[in-house]
Amino acid sequence: MNFENITLEDFVQCIKIIGSMNIPNEYSGHLFIGLQVQLIENTKQLLLVEWSHNQFESMVWDVQRIQTHDPLIVFTSKQRKPN
Structure with a gap:
C-alpha cells in the first residue's frame, strides 16, 4: 500500500506498524512518500x-526538542510464524 503526502504533528507515538502473518493482516511492503x-x-517514538x-x-x-x-526509530526483526 502506498501513502503519499501525510503530515503528522503533536503525537507521542507517530507510526506503529504491527501485524500478523495472515492476510489481510500482513504488514510488509508499504511505501510512505512525502511524509x-x-x-x-x-514525542516518545517516531x-x-x-x-x-x-x-x-x-x-x-x-x-x-526530544x-x-x-x-x-525502531525496526524489529520480529517475524511472526503461522500457527
Whole structure:
C-alpha cells in the first residue's frame, strides 16, 4: 500500500506498524512518500515497524526538542510464524 503526502504533528507515538502473518493482516511492503513529521517535547517514538520491505521517504522537524534517550526509530526483526 502506498501513502503519499501525510503530515503528522503533536503525537507521542507517530507510526506503529504491527501485524500478523495472515492476510489481510500482513504488514510488509508499504511505501510512505512525502511524509512530514513535526516532533514535540512529548514525542516518545517516531516509528515502530515490524516485518520488512516498508519504505519511508520523510522530513522530520525539531528532533532537537526530544527529551528521551530511547531510539526514535525502531525496526524489529520480529517475524511472526503461522500457527
